[in-house]
Amino acid sequence: MIEKQTPQQETGAMSGPVTGAFGGLQATGIDLSRVRSKKRLRRDERVFLWISRVIIIAFALVILFPLVMVIDASVTPGQTFFVTSVIPQTVSLEHYQNVFDPSKTPIGTWLKNSAIVCLVTSGLSVLLVTGMAYAFSRFRFFGRKYGLMSLLLIQMFPAQMSFVALYYLLNYVHLLDSLSGLIVVFLGGGIPFNAWLFKGYIDGLPRDLEEAAYVDGATQFQAFWKVILPLTRPMMAVIFIFQTIGIYNDYILTNYLITDSGKYTVAVGLYGFLNAQFGQNWNDFAAGAVIATIPIAVLFLVAQRWLVSGLASGAVKG
Amino acid sequence: MGPPALFIEEEMALMAVAAKASGSRRKGFSESLYAYGYITPALVAMVFASFVPICFTIFVAFTNWDQSHNALVEGFHFVGLRNFRTILSDLRGELLGVLIWTVAFAAIATTINFFVGLFLAFLLNNPNMPERNFYRTILILPWAVPGTIMTTAWSGLLNVNFGPVNTLLNQLHISAIPWLTDPNWARFTVIMVNLWFGYPFMMTANLGALQSIPTDLMEAALVDGAGIFTRFWRITFPLLRSATLPLVISTFAFNLNNFGAVYVLTGGGPFSLGKVSGATDILPTYTYKLAINLSLFGLASAYAVVIFFFVAGFSLINMKYSRAFEAVD
Numbered sequence: 001m002i003e004k005q006t007p008q009q010e011t012g013a014m015s016g017p018v019t020g021a022f023g024g025l026q027a028t029g030i031d032l033s034r035v036r037s038k039k040r041l042r043r044d045e046r047v048f049l050w051i052s053r054v055i056i057i058a059f060a061l062v063i064l065f066p067l068v069m070v071i072d073a074s075v076t077p078g079q080t081f082f083v084t085s086v087i088p089q090t091v092s093l094e095h096y097q098n099v100f101d102p103s104k105t106p107i108g109t110w111l112k113n114s115a116i117v118c119l120v121t122s123g124l125s126v127l128l129v130t131g132m133a134y135a136f137s138r139f140r141f142f143g144r145k146y147g148l149m150s151l152l153l154i155q156m157f158p159a160q161m162s163f164v165a166l167y168y169l170l171n172y173v174h175l176l177d178s179l180s181g182l183i184v185v186f187l188g189g190g191i192p193f194n195a196w197l198f199k200g201y202i203d204g205l206p207r208d209l210e211e212a213a214y215v216d217g218a219t220q221f222q223a224f225w226k227v228i229l230p231l232t233r234p235m236m237a238v239i240f241i242f243q244t245i246g247i248y249n250d251y252i253l254t255n256y257l258i259t260d261s262g263k264y265t266v267a268v269g270l271y272g273f274l275n276a277q278f279g280q281n282w283n284d285f286a287a288g289a290v291i292a293t294i295p296i297a298v299l300f301l302v303a304q305r306w307l308v309s310g311l312a313s314g315a316v317k318g
Numbered sequence: 319m320g321p322p323a324l325f326i327e328e329e330m331a332l333m334a335v336a337a338k339a340s341g342s343r344r345k346g347f348s349e350s351l352y353a354y355g356y357i358t359p360a361l362v363a364m365v366f367a368s369f370v371p372i373c374f375t376i377f378v379a380f381t382n383w384d385q386s387h388n389a390l391v392e393g394f395h396f397v398g399l400r401n402f403r404t405i406l407s408d409l410r411g412e413l414l415g416v417l418i419w420t421v422a423f424a425a426i427a428t429t430i431n432f433f434v435g436l437f438l439a440f441l442l443n444n445p446n447m448p449e450r451n452f453y454r455t456i457l458i459l460p461w462a463v464p465g466t467i468m469t470t471a472w473s474g475l476l477n478v479n480f481g482p483v484n485t486l487l488n489q490l491h492i493s494a495i496p497w498l499t500d501p502n503w504a505r506f507t508v509i510m511v512n513l514w515f516g517y518p519f520m521m522t523a524n525l526g527a528l529q530s531i532p533t534d535l536m537e538a539a540l541v542d543g544a545g546i547f548t549r550f551w552r553i554t555f556p557l558l559r560s561a562t563l564p565l566v567i568s569t570f571a572f573n574l575n576n577f578g579a580v581y582v583l584t585g586g587g588p589f590s591l592g593k594v595s596g597a598t599d600i601l602p603t604y605t606y607k608l609a610i611n612l613s614l615f616g617l618a619s620a621y622a623v624v625i626f627f628f629v630a631g632f633s634l635i636n637m638k639y640s641r642a643f644e645a646v647d
Binding site: 055056158267293297 | 357367447464470472482545582618619633
């Protein structure tokens with residue numbers, strides 16, 4: 001209901017507040033198609049439609065090809081590269097069994113490490129970011145303006161280039177080569193960007209909400225915890241999901257800060273696994289890659305409709 | 319926003335009255351205290367993972383910190399601007415080539431991604447196509463797979479000798495293509511793999527922008543007898559440009575720093591004798607190697623500082639253009 005009151009600008013949901021993405025767009029698209037589908041198509045429209053379909057399907061086949069190749073390799077029995085057909089003649093799950101057999105491959109351990117680091121970091125991150133964004137959105141305090149600007153600047157420092165410093169720092173507090181060390185690093189690293197994103201979201205919630213809570217006798221913290229927090233659940237979900245995907249994908253920091261292969265995350269582990277003995281590991285790698293991809297792909301497809309508007313409002317509007 | 323939003327609307331009138339009654343009772347000193355309370359937990363995490371490492375990196379940039387000179391081994395000291403002077407003199411050597419390729423890669427990759435994305439969005443934004451959401455979900459898949467893992471898979475798929483792609487080409491009687499081992503092929507491959515990952519973002523962005531274009535404009539042009547392509551070039555494209563330009567600029571900035579796209583796929587290679595940088599090395603991968611392979615941490619940190627100023631300058635211009643600072647009041 002909030003979003004309906006926001007005037008749609010020229011750029012629509014792209015530059016609008018994050019809330020804009022939850023309503024407007026999809027509704028317009030669906031209405032339009034219903035109106036149109038009742039009409040008989042003109043000849044040029046029909047031709048254009050079929051040409052479009054052919055191009056899109058051809059493109060999709062090319063795009064899907066590498067994914068199909070990896071899935072193929074993961075179900076092809078034995079260790080082999082040679083592809084004889086797109087649809088494998090015999091299907092075997094031996095590589096998937098290998099993935100979860102610690103005596104054969106360490107991929108299962110890496111998946112577990114990734115899950116721990118991603119979930120703990122993203123969970124804590126959402127909590128910390130919420131508080132910070134709330135303060136920047138609702139209070140006027142000494143250092144607010146420069147605080148916000150510093151957040152922007154810090155986010156621009158090439159994170160992968162402070163790995164030398166992080167190495168010595170973690171070494172100093174004895175967290176080097178440990179998952180807890182990674183969690184600490186990722187937790188702090190993601191805050192500036194997410195805080196900006198979240199602040200924009202809270203800015204869009206009416207202040208009257210809290211004022212009403214005060215009138216009813218709520219304390220400051222209750223107004224935050226019981227009134228604002230529940231309303232930000234969609235944004236919390238988005239930050240949680242994209243933080244998770246980002247950490248899952250990290251290569252540089254994890255590769256540098258973790259040397260014990262038993263503590264690798266799945267992205268770093270699989271990279272080394274494939275490159276160590278390319279000939280022997282390709283099919284097990286493929287099975288590991290498929291398993292490692294599915295949870296992230298599902299998360300992404302659930303969250304993707306918020307992504308563009310979220311990114312636009314975070315990067316452009318602030 | 320379902321039920322909570324409805325609730326908001328119902329209570330709105332009540333709240334306006336309540337707000338007036340309570341006035342501004344939480345201002346000033348106590349307001350600052352509350353604010354610091356909410357910020358502190360996040361700040362503590364940032365101090366450890368951001369502030370200290372950044373200050374430390376800037377500090378190291380002015381020292382001779384390397385394998386044999388560091389805090390653990392002893393014997394490191396300030397060298398003033400020596401590292402920055404090394405960067406400048408590097409410009410006459412390997413660095414120049416790396417810089418040119420970095421900008422070329424980012425520009426080419428971003429442009430191709432944009433136009434492929436725009437083309438697909440244009441085809442998909444067809445109300446006569448009832449199954450377009452199905453196509454969209456399929457076409458968005460490369461964005462959904464975890465980048466590092468799939469890039470690793472790409473490096474396997476494109477392996478010259480054993481890779482399934484070349485095996486398949488072989489069956490079609492096409493001789494093996496050195497995807498990752500010939501300098502020019504490797505550059506081409508890096509851009510193409512980047513396209514595979516990158517076009518869904520541009521497609522989604524363009525689709526969003528296309529759908530926000532008012533339909534009455536289109537209907538009017540249709541009545542006037544404008545064909546599909548006239549409508550696209552005269553109405554859609556001009557409107558699209560203003561909506562997507564900020565995203566294109568930030569994608570360009572992202573690609574300048576796209577470590578994974580290069581390092582995981584080619585490792586920066588192929589390499590020629592006596593050089594640190596390979597044919598596909600971009601600035602971030604090059605400096606990473608200075609630190610990792612050559613242990614020149616002082617020099618690598620100086621590079622980090624330089625890159626920061628570039629990115630910050632670039633972003634400030636971008637934000638000034640898009641007026642992001644108006645939000646900071």
